[in-house]
Amino acid sequence: MVTRPRNCSWVTSVFENITPQDFRCSSDPDDDYNCIAWAAGKTDNYWWPTKLWPYHWPNGLPTFPNDPNHVAESVANFVAAFETEGYRECNDGKLDRRYEKVAIFANAAGRVKHAARLLPSGVWSSKLGEHEDIEHKTLECIEGNGYGYVRVYLRRKLPKLQRPNWLRTFRSFLLRRS
Numbered sequence: 001m002v003t004r005p006r007n008c009s010w011v012t013s014v015f016e017n018i019t020p021q022d023f024r025c026s027s028d029p030d031d032d033y034n035c036i037a038w039a040a041g042k043t044d045n046y047w048w049p050t051k052l053w054p055y056h057w058p059n060g061l062p063t064f065p066n067d068p069n070h071v072a073e074s075v076a077n078f079v080a081a082f083e084t085e086g087y088r089e090c091n092d093g094k095l096d097r098r099y100e101k102v103a104i105f106a107n108a109a110g111r112v113k114h115a116a117r118l119l120p121s122g123v124w125s126s127k128l129g130e131h132e133d134i135e136h137k138t139l140e141c142i143e144g145n146g147y148g149y150v151r152v153y154l155r156r157k158l159p160k161l162q163r164p165n166w167l168r169t170f171r172s173f174l175l176r177r178s
Helices: 035-039 075-083 165-177
Strands: 023-025 088-090 099-106 112-118 124-127 133-136 149-157
Touching: 035 075, 035 099, 035 112, 035 124, 075 099, 075 112, 075 149
Parallel strands: none
Antiparallel strands: 023 133, 088 149, 099 112, 099 149, 112 124, 124 133
16 A cells, blocks of 8 residues: 555646646545556456456456457457446446446557546546546546547446335335225
């Protein structure tokens, strides 16, 4: 775990489309996970298509260094990784209270560079390497030379809210009395 204090002053110098009004720093630096893991809801390891420690990648998917077709960093491989967590492709990154959503970024060569997740507030969240997490108003503000552009959106159904047991018991009691 990194022990540096939170300082996102560097963000506007790295992302050409972001202004200080577009984002807020939402965590201290942390080198225990990366943007792909963060987007998938994991904070205990790095997700990247390699079998080298300390990285995690779902079994059966292409990894480095034994990747003869050079597909390990492809959008399709990352989509397949998110599918192991219950995500499926969708049309857009609009807020839908029934789903968690993720955006995958790739450069012009089609190599994945980043992933962000949509928070229930409708704001996007990104883990910036081993640095801080930021919340940003749009995906466009982090698109550009570093991360490339959004190539695909994914969504995963949120678990249904369970009624508390006392509510079911009370409802059953009322039904018996009528």
